[in-house]
Amino acid sequence: DAGVTQSPTHLIKTRGQHVTLRCSPISGHKSVSWYQQVLGQGPQFIFQYYEKEERGRGNFPDRFSARQFPNYSSELNVNALLLGDSALYLCASSSGQGDNSPLHFGNGTRLTVT
Amino acid sequence: GDSVTQMEGPVTLSEEAFLTINCTYTATGYPSLFWYVQYPGEGLQLLLKATKADDKGSNKGFEATYRKETTSFHLEKGSVQVSDSAVYFCALSDAGAGSYQLTFGKGTKLSVIP
Numbered sequence: 001d002a003g004v005t006q007s008p009t010h011l012i013k014t015r016g017q018h019v020t021l022r023c024s025p026i027s028g029h030k031s032v033s034w035y036q037q038v039l040g041q042g043p044q045f046i047f048q049y050y051e052k053e054e055r056g057r058g059n060f061p062d063r064f065s066a067r068q069f070p071n072y073s074s075e076l077n078v079n080a081l082l083l084g085d086s087a088l089y090l091c092a093s094s095s096g097q098g099d100n101s102p103l104h105f106g107n108g109t110r111l112t113v114t
Numbered sequence: 115g116d117s118v119t120q121m122e123g124p125v126t127l128s129e130e131a132f133l134t135i136n137c138t139y140t141a142t143g144y145p146s147l148f149w150y151v152q153y154p155g156e157g158l159q160l161l162l163k164a165t166k167a168d169d170k171g172s173n174k175g176f177e178a179t180y181r182k183e184t185t186s187f188h189l190e191k192g193s194v195q196v197s198d199s200a201v202y203f204c205a206l207s208d209a210g211a212g213s214y215q216l217t218f219g220k221g222t223k224l225s226v227i228p
Contacts, residue, residue, distance in 0.1 A: 004157070031214065033214070033215065035216075040219050040220070040221075041221070042118075042203050042205070042218030042219050042220050042221050043158070043203075043216070043218050045215040045216065045217070046215060046220070048215055055214070056214070056215050058215065090157055090158065092158075094214065100213075102160045102163070103158075103160070103216065105150075105156050105157035105158040105159070105216075106159075107155070107156055107157045108157055
């Protein structure tokens with residue numbers, strides 16, 4: 001079975017630009033979460049979507065937005081990119097919402113902002 | 115807010131050595147606790163979890179016990195292998211936040227040498 005797939009794998013953008021990252025969850029999974037992992041740090045929670053509704057948002061500015069589509073895939077959008085947005089962006093899916101539905105992570109999108 | 119503190123790395127061990135990676139947490143409620151592993155170039159994989167006090171999670175020879183009295187969840191393995199070389203993250207989930215989100219520690223890089 002295919003795992004969580006993310007695209008693109010690598011991306012280079014310039015300050016001030018906009019970026020869209022994409023995620024396809026494991027088949028049957030209805031929840032998608034996004035995390036930002038800065039080099040040398042642990043992942044930080046950005047968003048969770050369940051059944052196409054936002055269920056949680058981390059401490060990130062409004063430049064960050066996301067959505068989930070009817071097929072449960074998801075997009076993360078970041079506007080007005082800053083150098084500090086350079087990071088590995090991880091998408092995770094789960095079948096439900098609680099601890100009995102473990103998160104399955106994709107390999108991430110490496111974003112570099114110059 | 116919730117937080118996770120784990121021992122600084124990197125940790126370098128010889129094959130068959132005993133491994134301990136310390137993890138302590140701060141949480142307002144009764145979190146579930148997790149260890150995730152990240153191999154080079156890959157996303158995070160759930161290694162083990164424990165959902166209540168005194169629970170022991172175990173997988174692939176790794177173990178961790180949820181100690182509420184010391185707010186700890188230390189990872190142990192009796193005999194490490196070269197293939198265990200990876201970055202290990204301790205994490206907790208806050209069910210009271212209304213969404214399923216993980217708070218991660220900064221990670222501990224383990225290198226096992228033959």
